[in-house]
Amino acid sequence: MTTTGTATAPFRRAIAIDDLGDGRFGAELGPHWTVGPKAHGGLLMVLLAQAGLARLAADAPGAAPDPLAVAADFLRAPDPGPVELTTEVLKLGRTVSVVQVRMSQGGKAMLAATVTGGTLPDAEPHYADLPDLPADPPADAFDPGSQEKAVFGLSSSCDLRFDQASMPFARREQGPPVVRGWTRPRDEPTDVLFAMLAGDILPPTVFNVTGRFGWAPTVQLTALLRAKPAPGWLRVESRSRTVAGTWFDEDATVVDAAGRLVCQARQLALAPLTD
Template identity: 75%
Template sequence: MTAVDVRSTSGAAARPFHDANGIETLGNGRYAAELGPLWTVGTKAHGGLLLVLLAEAGLAGIDAEVPGSAPDPLSVAADFLRAPDLGPVELDTEVLKVGRTASVVSVRMTQGGRAMLAATVTAGRLPDDEPRWADLPELSAEPPEDATDPGVAGLAGSCELKFDTPPFAFARGEQGPPVLRGWVRPRGEPVDVLFALLAGDILPPVVFNLGGRVGWAPTVQLTALLRARPAPGWLRVESRSRAVANPWFDEDVTVIDAAGRLVCQARQLALSPLVR
């Protein structure tokens, strides 16, 4: 195997995101990755990290087709067929189109010969210009002093993560609207477009605020749009649901960088953990 970007997931990680999102080329559009313990929900790999690996494999597949193209991810649309366990996975790519503005590649993640995720990655060039128009949620550029700090529990051990306290109702044993907000940035490394992609799935499921069981809410389909390269600093994240009808709920996530620019939009369909 020829290394594309091999990163160890053993031991304490000084750069947890960098150390978790490497892939290796196996040739003929195939890549390998290791799902380690740094980004998990319970015993399963975090969905945001899985999207990052799909994007990396897709971009590598396009770059292999057109050497030196080094495209940016524009969108990742993934169907979560099964939840992979920690350990090795393979990613098979097929470039469907190479274009001057947008290229498209299909990516399938397998583990032990079984399909885990199937995705389409669209790649091109992210804009550098300021947006002509934007309508974004209002969140301060940095977490306020009264932001809820989860410490190093769960995903907060792999990144710096703070929650907006007022809407964080379920943590107080209360109920509220299915809306959550927070701030996130990598530990020990600068924020980049792949971390912005991961941030689109960083907050807890918004249905926790509605009461009932708090637990794993499996993603069924997730589509993320990348809109710009993030400026250094905290990413601001808002997640909300438009409709909850057991067993299904949706989440719309907006990710804004420290400069106030939209960097990622994510929408997912998931299974609710609420008692039915």
């Protein structure tokens, strides 16, 4: 299995899994889908979903469930390299099915999650309260991939743009814990799995509050998928409700090019202690 930041359809290649039998799957964490030296949390969520959905499809032949929710505890931070995903079906149902997925690396547990599968709605919503962001990034949006040394390794594998007005930390200033941006995959359609990844793609909102930079490890992350996205850019807004001690929360809202909510993500994370 090869994972590269420059090959055709890099997202699809990065989330490929191998069926090892007995409900086990193998995957390779590539060097590009990272934040610093560690594997990107959004990509790990997608791999958990991939394994869970593959197990559900195997146990119910003919079914092709959509991801409805993924709730994951981040026990350790895996490095680039091989991982194994072990699955156990908790429920097979007509409307909702649930499978438990564990990710391990080098014999150690890395993540533990439940993946809920079903059918995503395609009807227009009765009500929606969504962030006010243009469908496409404006000309002055910051492209992290344009930097000679990108902090976000994944900016070499997908298109990213950040709203500079919502990133005072980049100017060594402080401001409210709200960050906005846009993202889309390269050389492939925008799908629901990429929408899940987008729920964890922006810089930590806590940077705006503390003025500190560094690794902000996720402790728990839950993604709710709400619809299959339309082609084009995904617009993302992430905000914290409380920053207290070393802990902060983030709520991310992902809206597709048609103005429809496609993913909600909430996480609990640890703030960087030093720059």
